[in-house]
Amino acid sequence: MAAFAVINSMSSPAADSEFIGPDFRAAGETGSQGSEELNSPASEELVVAVGTHGGEPETGFNPITGWGNSREPLVQSTLFKRDSKANLINDLATDYTVIDDGLKWTVTIRDDVKFHDGEPLTAKDVAFTFNTAANTGGSIDLSMLEKATATDDYTVEFELNDPQSTFINKLVALGIVPEHAYSAETYGSNPIGSGPYKFVQWDKGQQVIFEANQDYYGQEPYFKKLTMLFMGSDSAFAAAKAGQVDLAEIPASYANQEVDGMKIVSLDSIDARGISFPMNPNTGKKNENGYATGNNVTSDPAIRKALNIGIDRQALIKGALNGQGKEEFTGVDKLPWGNKEAIFEDGNIEEAKKILTEGGWADTDGDGIVEKNGLKAEFTLLYPANAQERQALAVSVGEEAKKLGINIKVEGKSWDEIYSLCYSTPNVWGYGSLDPTDVYLRYYSKSYDPSTRNNVIMYNNSAVDNYLRTAITSPDQETANKNWQLAAWDGTTGFSEKGDASWMWMATINYVYIMDEDLDIGTPKIQPHGADIFGSILEWKRA
DSSP, X not given: OOBOOOOSSOOOTTTTSOOOOOOEEEEEOXXXXXXXXXXXXXXXXXXXXXXXXXOSOTTOSOGGGTTTTXXXXXXXXXXXXXXXXXXXXXXXXXXXXXXXXXXXXXXXXXXXXXXXXXXXXXXXXXXXXXXXXXXXXXXXXXXXXXXXXXXXXXXXXXXXXXXXTTHHHHHHHOOOOOGGGOOTTTGGGSOOOSSSEEEEEEETTTEEEEXXXXXXXXXXXXXXXXXXXEOOHHHHHHHHHTTOOSEEEEOGGGTTOOOTTEEEEEEOOOXXXXXXXXXXXXXXXXXXXXXXXXXXXXXXXXXHHHHHHHSOHHHHHHHHSTTOEEEOSSSOTXXXXXXXXXXXXXXOHHHHHHHHHHTTOBOSSSSSOOEETTEESEEEEEEETTOHHXXXXXXXHHHHHHTTTOEEEEEEEOHHHHHHHTTTSOBEEEEOOSOTHHHHHHHOGGGOBTTTTBTTTOOOOHHHHHHHXXXXXXXXXXXXXXXXXXXXXSSSOOSSTTTTOOEEEEEEEOEEEEEETTEEOOSOOOOOTTOOGGGGGXXXXXX
């Protein structure tokens, strides 16, 4: 893939930042080398176990409904990609321009690309993909897209209804589908794309098989056959130990295991875990979907600030994550739009207790829980019942909170239950994207939408709103990043702990894999929420 040259006033979000790629650490364990010769057909086949993050796509391998969004889709191509340092590079696209104050984007594409069925990929397919995704309300937010139009075979124009500079990230995220072979009902089960791998077979609940695309316009994949097994983390680790898979994602608790012939690789990520705090009191009011809103404890800023300052994040990482993570204070600390001035010292129990006392919270009955006006400082903290690391973090936070006189009751729920309770009950979420739109949707007051879970805490700060709008509409990346940062903390207010303490961010997690010691996965890309282990698939080979 050719390097991408920016030809307008916008630049890649991370191109000129101090952002550093994943901390790629391999602890290769001593073991016997396989007897297969490296050039044998078997050596060019790869079996991987996935499932702990992402896993089997519910609606199949359809980018419009979520497959591959912001990750390597394997079957489909995207207009742009990002390299290992998050710089923007071409995939299908060869160029792009932005005019009319950011309301019109024009992208030119390659003229040598074919779908797996031999049909040429043209600008009509690109326009069809984006219009379909926007009209069906897919997993990528395309509410800013008015329409996409193919002006010739290799040029597509995108007209926006809101001049969002972050639109470039949509051109990275969405895989292109063929208009002539697309059906919403069947495409996910039998996808056709133009990516490095062709779809072969999907045995639902068990596995999916891909084979290398011999007509791929880019670098030829080393591995000619790729089989993904869908299994839980414990089963995946057992399969790796038994020599049944070449690579498996495993829980952080297994990071120190030793398996003959295998190595453990831990990848740093931007995937942050944070707790949402409903900002309004519970007055009995319900939202548009009939769900309760507000929480009488977390609506008190003293509670939110005390937890943020009093919780020891290093203790959470060491205990709940087995050391496989990094401290996180704003949800975007590592990114170009993260504000270093918003970072604070945590684990300060005495300061946290002082904040509670000054806020009117005191333990008057000697039960170890502070109260205010007869209200106990206690609340329920939810986590997805099938997420081990979130459960561990929730339990650890509960233990830490006891030191402050705050009682947190931890409960695992299904996502359907969480989606009905999250407007009134704190929950452990995961976010991590190279698209700052995540920040906008999380804190912009008008982005609140029960159907999408945007701004679930119903946060409303006019100063923050102004910064967020300036950031997302600015054509100049430096100005945009400055305003993203000010939204977190401008010296007076912001969504971070130093301002409204709207969330409590805890850690970014590491993604841990066990793999054959002779497997070389190149330079991994930035690991977002849900991981992107296949982001460097074209570099993979047997060492």
